[in-house]
Amino acid sequence: MSAPEVITPLSEPPWLSGAPSPYYDASHRRLQAACRQFIGDNLSRHALEWETAEEVPPHVFGVFAKNNYLIPALPAPLPVEWLKRLGITKMPGEIPVEEWTYIHSMIYGDEMSRAGLAGPGAAITTGMAFGVPPLIHYGSRELQEKYLPDLLTGKKRTCIAITEPEAGSDVANITTTAETSKCGKYYVVNGVKKWITNGVMADYATMAVRTGPEGSGPRGISLLHVHLKDQKGVSRRRLKVAGQISAGTSFIELDDVYVPKTNLIGKEGEGMKYIMTNFNHERLFISVGVTRQARVALAAAFEYTMKREAFGKTLMDQPVVRHRLAKAAAVLEAQQAWVESFAYQLSQMPKAQSDRELGGLTALCKANAGIVLDECARTAVLLFGGNGYTRTGQGELVEKIYRDVPGARIPGGSEDVLLDLAIRQLVKLFQEKVKAAKSESKL
Template sequence: MTAHDSAFAATAASPVFFDDEHHMLRDQVRRFVETEVKPHADRWEADGMVPRAVLRKMGDLGFFGIRYPEAFGGSGLDERATVVWAEELGRSTYSGVAITALVHTDMASVHVWNAGSDAQRATWMPRLISGQAISAVAVTEPGAGSDVKGIATRARRDGDGWVLDGAKLYITNGVHADVYCVAAKTDPDARPSQSITMFLVEKGTPGFTVEKVLDKHGWRSSDTAELRFDKVRLPGSAVLGTEGRGLYEIMKNFQNERLVIGAMAMGEAQAALELTLDWVKTRRAFGAPLWDKQAIRQRLAMLAAKVEACRQMVYATARRAALGEDVVREVSMIKALAGELVNEVMYDCVQFHGGMGFMSESTIERMARDARVQSIGGGATEVMLEEVAKRM
């Protein structure tokens, strides 16, 4: 990319938001994407999964332990590192790969760290950080998506243990994970905020099955499943955190999850703009490159401005979160804004690619499919806007 293109290139991370270690991490992830992801990810799209060997390599490089203490094999970094990790994975153009890794690092394993007992942490964290084990979080159900309080999966006491019954839907890493953080109602008569408990369930537990491997519109290299729990017997030690406090644990991590999705979406949007800029400068129509058309230049310029503004909000919010500030309102804004913006960017980028943008062989076609779920997963735009409105 030439200096002339720099307005559309990913802006150098501001030293106000990032330290040297964050810049080093960005370079490391970017190199990994170029050498280990892009040359092979088309095959993973066809296979419907990221190979375990690749995930293990991510663990070996320290990517899975970015936020965890050095004592467990991690790096002990903060939310800013998470944003760097997510943004660079988004820039890969293979969002199925990105979400496979990000669910493990920032949406599932965090439950083990945040709520796990000393024994649970000692058993699982070294394996999760190294990539020897992959995790999934199972909250969504056929009748309960963004409305977490509406889940119907039940866990009832049975002696010193529990019996788990129910189903989970749209579970990322649901096919190939080794351990699942599962939300279930343990006291249906209690207030909704005190009725849910999280459980740690290992693959292979009798009665726990992958009911169906789901076929998706996008994120093709990410495995997604419907899970079934039929009289699954769990020991008392399977409770993750405090009984009846599961909803709080879920909501607590939603802030991190939504910030991560926002960063990933901005990486996707930036990559799409760069691809489209290269295309319109070489594709000729009516005797001149498309870039010579003022309407196209100005539309891309406006999209670049919007992406930069949203990215700076992601960076600033990550810094505030690292300082321990309350950023629920800002994270809700980011999730709503980034999810809609990445789809706006993809729409115009496909448009400017013309017929090629509609062909499955083109990168932008895949990216547009992948981006569609960004305004749905992790909290639909409408739900996020209500969270913002409550805090206005």
């Protein structure tokens, strides 16, 4: 009989370390085991190599698509009708598509980040996670019929293209325009998009554009499904960024790009509403992955300090080292509990209710995940010492994780913007409830 595996402290969330949890059932454990094996074999064990090379081999996306490991990146509940039409009835772990919840999504997102690096996983999932949902939720039947089959099966790739050089988190002030052509059949798109993850790899983009007049603010924004590959007027190039390099962060220029009017997603002028709803899934998905990155960094530091000797004893024997680890561990496990609680709440609430009541808190959770990663990654680099400042050798992984920190604190809504947004939305929701309560009391 083989001895049970003994894992490094802090290297797994409590439920995978043997602790009881109210959230997980047999389906969750099947999914986790399936993801651990498939993602481990096809992504995690290569992630450091690919991030160093700054690119995930193109065939990997196809491997994930063929084995239904792209669709779990979509928000729950899954588009059951569409998936069954395409012959997809079960997710990894033999989970029926209609039984998939946000807890399953969280497990998948956690395993996709288990290598500790955001870039390789983002190279695979970003388009499906953030570019496809607006088509599912708001696209016309005609638009869905034309594009969803190839997108859901991974034959084609998309991305989400919102940010611009002068409008990062300030989405309401994007300047890329979409004006109606003289014949009335097209939008003519002009402008630039910057920091677009997967932009150089994608066939299409779900793109935020200004269809209203200058100065119309959020009421003038619409979403379009825009062809990128081999499209006249579109030019793309990779941006040199500090971290998440293999995810393909891109700069996209659009010069008189003709987009059929039928490629409008939803209604003209309602793009801002669609974007904000989409952000809730994006921010939680990021939170899950970032929390796992923080765990990988801290577990690596824990393991290193138990064997590294200085001043005649291991680093773990130094009280100051234990104190550093303890502070980081406290915020990490608090963030883990928050993410799990969020996933459970989302699995129990209708989408419209969760969008309204959890939007601000989702923004706060994402912002806090970046803060926690900063603490854990910085702790790891400091405890690795010179090795943590070196791009090769023992500290290579934690050095790369530390370079991912800004990518956790800026995309999906910059940290300071999200902290403010969270409180403003909580105040707004409170005021609405107070007003409703007063109205009821007068009846």
